[in-house]
Amino acid sequence: MTPHRLPVGAVLGLGVTQIIGYGTLYYSFSILAPDMARGYGLPVEWMFGALSVALLVGGLVSPSIGGWIDRFGAGRIMAVGSLVAALALIGCAASPNRPSFLVALVVIEVAANFVQYGAAFALLVQIAPNVAxxxxTYLTLIAGFASTIFWPVTSALHASLSWQQIYLVFAGMNALVCLPVHAWLARTARPVRGNASTTEVRKVEGSLPPEKRRSGFVLMIVGFSLQALVSSAVLVHMVPLLSGLGLGAAAALVGTLFGPAQVASRLINMLLGRDLQPLVLAAISALLMAAAIAVLAATAPSMVGAMGFAVLFGFGSGLFSIVSxxxxxxxxxxxxxxxxxxxxTSARLIVSAMAPFAFAIAIKPLGEVLSLSIAAICGSLALLAFLAIGRRAG
Structure with a gap:
């Protein structure tokens, strides 16, 4: 692979596997959870509690996975992850009781860290860092269709299949589509061996001076974690939140605008934002998410305000995926x-697992508007974190 040439095949292949990975291992769960809960005789809230536990465990093991990616190569790790994901989906479908189901679900979310964005980004960096x-950006544009594709696909399958049968179908997708693609890419992304000049061409230097990298890293983690907190809390509680604000009928409209806005922001960035530095995009992302929540809190129960919230939040969320x-x-x-x-990934998953629960506790005593105001403040603090990084980089 020529270091300065865009790895089109890798981007397209990863685009397919990211759609399948996010669709089968994450987005499908909300549709299948009620059926799962009935099968195990549990309230549906317990299913989402189990998912939070699984995401939390996945977050705790993410740093180790990151080390393995550097040591063994992202392609190999993703190939292993596809196999483990397929086996975990089969295990989940075959679980005879609640404990075995929870164990299988935890393995699914751990395997997700082997195959989703963090690993895919690392693979692109290892293949061609100078154009990574x-x-x-291109990969996130393609993968942004995961929810758009898999929510209706899962619903259509669920009309005639049980959740166990759907998980078996999803296991086949991970084993028969994702595994071969990742195995092929594992050969493409092998560590470069050769003279020093070749290695130097493939290496990208960071803009932060060495003495400022520790503080810069802390600020970046804080910014990303705050954005993950806001995103997870607001999106999980979207429907009850809008209902509590008197916007029950707008919930469906928000859902139809949010996804396309995410994709649109990535497309606009790809076409017009090539000269914008990632730190600028990170600041814009945090600003848009905070502004979106502020608009919703200030205008409810206005339908126009709800639409503005959906578009702004979708734009910010779409850019967030890129800058991460x-x-x-x-x-x-x-x-x-x-x-x-x-x-x-560890910080984001841990926060994302805890945020919906924390937000649910806050809404009851504080109310929707005050809870949203706190979320907007968190988004503003993320913006300040990125601006602080800019002062260090400058």
Whole structure:
């Protein structure tokens, strides 16, 4: 692979596997959870509690996965992850009781860290680091259709199949589509061996001076974690939140606008934002998410306000997916990128697992408007964290 040439095949292949990975291992769960809960005689809330536990465990093991990506190569790790994901889906479908189901669900979410964005970004960096910023942008544009595809696909399958049968179908997708693609890419992303000049061409230096990298990394983790907190809390509680604000009928409209807005923001960035630095995009992302929540809190129960919230939040969320891959590369370089992504993924998953529960507790005594105001403040603090990084980089 020529270091300065965009790895089109890798981007397209990963686009397919990311759609399948996110669709089968994450987005399908909310549709199948009620059927799962009935089968095990549990309230549906317990199913989402089990998912939170699984995400939390996945977050705790992410740093180790990041180290393995640097050591063995992201392609090999993703190939193993596809196999484990397929076996875990089969195990989940065959679980005879609640404990075995929870164990299988935890394995599914751990396997997700082997095959989703963090590992995919690292693979693109290992294949061609000098064009990885563009590659990551293109990949997020393709993978942004995961929910758009798999929510209706899962619903259609569920009309005639049980959740266990659907999980078996999903296991086949991971084993028969994702595994071969990742195995092929594992050969493409082998560590470069050769003279020093060749290795140097493939290496990307970070913009932060060495003496400022520790504080810069802490600020980046804080910014990303705050954005993950806001995103997870608001999206999980979207429908009851809108209902509590007197916008029950707008819930469906928000759902139809949010996904396309995510994809649109990535497309606009790809076409017009090539000269924008990832740190600038990170600040814009945090600003849009905070502004979206502020608009919703200030205008409810206005339908126009709800629409503005959906579009702004979708724009911010779409950019967030991009900068979570490009900002670490821009600030810290390609050396040890897998470990960086492992730590970032860990922080995001831990916060994402806890945020919906924390937000649910806050809404009852504080109310929707005050809870949203706190979320907007968190988004603003994320913006300040990125601006602080800019002062260090400048």
């Amino acid at each position: 910023l563009r590659s990551i 891959g490009t900002l670490p590369l821009s600030l810290f370089g390609s050396e040890g990128y897998g470990r960086l992504q492992g730590k970032i």
